[in-house]
Amino acid sequence: MRTTVAILGRPNVGKSTLYNRLVGRRRAIVDDTPGVTRDRLEGDARLHDLTFRVIDTAGMDDGAPGSLQARLTEQSAAALAEADLGILLIDAKAGVTALDERLAERLRTQGKPLILVANKAEGDGGTLAQAEAWRLLLGEPVAISAEHNRGMVDLADALRPFLETLDDGDDSRPDADEGRPDILRLAVVGRPNAGKSSLINRLVASDRLLTGPEPGLTRDAVHIRWQHQGRTFELVDTAGLRRRSRIDARSLEKVSTSATIEALKLAAVALLVIDATQPFERQDQTIADLVLREGRALVLALNKWDLVEEPDVLLRDIRRRLGGELAQARGVPAIPVSALTGAGLKRLLDAIDRQYERWCRRIATGELNRWLQQMLEHNPPPLVKGRRIKLRYVTQAKGRPPTFALFGNQLDELPESYLRYLTGGLREAFDFQGVPIRWHKRQGKNPYAA
Numbered sequence: 001m002r003t004t005v006a007i008l009g010r011p012n013v014g015k016s017t018l019y020n021r022l023v024g025r026r027r028a029i030v031d032d033t034p035g036v037t038r039d040r041l042e043g044d045a046r047l048h049d050l051t052f053r054v055i056d057t058a059g060m061d062d063g064a065p066g067s068l069q070a071r072l073t074e075q076s077a078a079a080l081a082e083a084d085l086g087i088l089l090i091d092a093k094a095g096v097t098a099l100d101e102r103l104a105e106r107l108r109t110q111g112k113p114l115i116l117v118a119n120k121a122e123g124d125g126g127t128l129a130q131a132e133a134w135r136l137l138l139g140e141p142v143a144i145s146a147e148h149n150r151g152m153v154d155l156a157d158a159l160r161p162f163l164e165t166l167d168d169g170d171d172s173r174p175d176a177d178e179g180r181p182d183i184l185r186l187a188v189v190g191r192p193n194a195g196k197s198s199l200i201n202r203l204v205a206s207d208r209l210l211t212g213p214e215p216g217l218t219r220d221a222v223h224i225r226w227q228h229q230g231r232t233f234e235l236v237d238t239a240g241l242r243r244r245s246r247i248d249a250r251s252l253e254k255v256s257t258s259a260t261i262e263a264l265k266l267a268a269v270a271l272l273v274i275d276a277t278q279p280f281e282r283q284d285q286t287i288a289d290l291v292l293r294e295g296r297a298l299v300l301a302l303n304k305w306d307l308v309e310e311p312d313v314l315l316r317d318i319r320r321r322l323g324g325e326l327a328q329a330r331g332v333p334a335i336p337v338s339a340l341t342g343a344g345l346k347r348l349l350d351a352i353d354r355q356y357e358r359w360c361r362r363i364a365t366g367e368l369n370r371w372l373q374q375m376l377e378h379n380p381p382p383l384v385k386g387r388r389i390k391l392r393y394v395t396q397a398k399g400r401p402p403t404f405a406l407f408g409n410q411l412d413e414l415p416e417s418y419l420r421y422l423t424g425g426l427r428e429a430f431d432f433q434g435v436p437i438r439w440h441k442r443q444g445k446n447p448y449a450a
Contacts, residue, residue: 003163004053005045006079008107009089010099011059014119018089018146019056022047040079040208041222048156050163055079060103077110085113085162088136092118092143096132104136115158116141122148184356185234187267189260189291191283192240194273195303198339200224200237203349209237228349236263241287264290268400269297269356271348276302276336279318288326292436295401297359298332299351299434305336305344330424331433358435361402365395367430368404375425384413402426403438411441 007015022045045054057076063069080086088107090100107114116133118141133141142158144151188196197209204226222237238260264270270291274284279302291298300322308314318334326332333351337344372394381389393407404426408414423437 002044002051002053003085004055004083005159006055006057006076006083006086007089008057008060008076008080008086008103010061010097010103013059013089013091014146015059015089016041016056018087018117018119018144019043019054021146021149021152022054040075043223047152047159050156050159052159052163055083061099062102077106080107080110080112083112085115087115087117088138089117089119090133090136090141092121092141096136101136104138108137113162114138115162117155117158118143119146121145122150183232183234184269184352185236185267186269186271186352187236187238187260187264187296188271188273189238189264189287190240190273191275191281191287194240194275195339196240196273197237199273199301199303199337200235202339202342203228203235203345231353236267238263241283261290264294264296267296268359269299269352270294271299271301271352273301273303276304276308276314279314280321285326288332292326295436295438297355297401297435299348299355300332300334301348302334302336303339306338306341308336311336330427333434355434358432359401360399361430361432362399363396363402363430368394368396371425371429375422379421381418382415384410389414397440401436401438402432403440405440405442407442409443411443414441 007018009015019041023043024046040058041056043054043056045052057079058072060073060076061069063071063073086107088100088104090096104114104116116136116138118133121143122145133139142151142154144155188200190196201207201209204224208224209222224235224237226233226235239257241257241260272284272288272291274280288298288300302315302318305311315334315336322332322334323330333355335344335348335351337348372391376391381391383389387410389408389410391406391408395405397403397405406422419439422439426437427433
């Protein structure tokens with residue numbers, strides 16, 4: 001099992017920049033605004049000949065009990081408790097602050113090895129921090145510049161004794177298992193304050209993600225590996241999506257929205273969490289449309305169901321609206337759940353499994369063409385300029401999402417209404433309920449004919 005290293009420190013010392021440098025790509029949002037990172041981000045790191053697991057954490061600061069800052073600080077302290085060792089990052093240009101001293105004292109009491117690292121030490125930076133660092137009782141800091149990739153050899157030298165002691169020699173490539181078919185990547189999406197993070201915490205039975213009444217707590221796309229009944233999930237918590245007109249193009253929210261959309265593109269299934277006390281608003285439909293345009297399987301979680309006064313009436317109304325407003329994915333499952341009580345989670349996970357299986361499903365060519373003949377006999381394609389459109393052959397080009405190649409003549413003239421007719425027939429005949437179906441039109445004769 002790989003050694004885990006937690007990166008800690010006060011806000012704006014460059015923790016996320018160092019994290020991105022170690023994992024080899026821009027996974028954490030970086031901005032000059034203090035306190036951008038809120039949830040713990042985890043990734044596989046490589047530093048020269050060393051491989052290890054690394055955790056990015058929120059900036060630690062003083063705060064009243066129960067306040068957002070206090071909860072962020074507790075989350076960061078929990079990261080060190082889970083890790084094998086920590087990196088305490090300070091700002092080389094600013095020098096050692098009183099807050100740095102308080103954090104060093106608190107972290108020392110957790111009994112984990114700590115390496116002091118002075119970031120932003122490009123040029124002549126770092127002299128002040130190195131002179132003052134002794135009072136943190138963590139030795140002389142390792143001077144680096146995460147942004148400019150300087151000092152990384154020295155950081156590797158500082159880490160190596162701990163990794164040699166704790167690591168089992170696993171030198172596999174970081175993130176090598178991304179995209180493996182036995183890992184179900186589930187993106188959890190929805191409007192702000194719908195309860196996405198609370199629902200994930202309930203699933204994994206841990207306060208892994210920061211929650212609270214404040215809107216927009218989640219900013220990064222947070223990946224959590226989780227095992228359930230023999231299946232490996234990668235749960236991806238995402239920032240809440242508001243209407244585009246309400247997002248400042250220069251704001252952090254714009255960056256968070258981009259991270260959410262990128263996470264959605266890499267997912268197999270999208271779990272759209274809807275606040276059941278404000279069910280299926282226009283923005284919920286917009287997010288569902290986005291999921292389907294990206295070709296992801298879709299499941300709806302009707303959260304906060306414990307607060308609904310007339311659940312049977314509401315559920316009938318939601319399912320009726322889904323039939324009309326999400327016609328392109330008719331039959332998408334809508335499961336009542338409560339992140340607070342845990343009600344409905346087994347049904348939700350069963351629905352996610354079914355949707356994933358449908359999304360991956362392949363249909364034999366012979367079955368498809370027997371189905372096509374039945375559809376043509378029941379409702380032939382229309383005439384165009386006195387000639388009937390001919391549909392000769394269909395085959396499944398790929399799964400994930402189900403994609404079909406349709407061969408025939410005059411396919412450019414085939415009405416969208418007729419494609420919708422075929423799509424509906426496919427859903428009914430082969431149980432593709434609630435997953436997007438794509439068509440590729442191919443002019444010419446049956447390519448498999450003799």
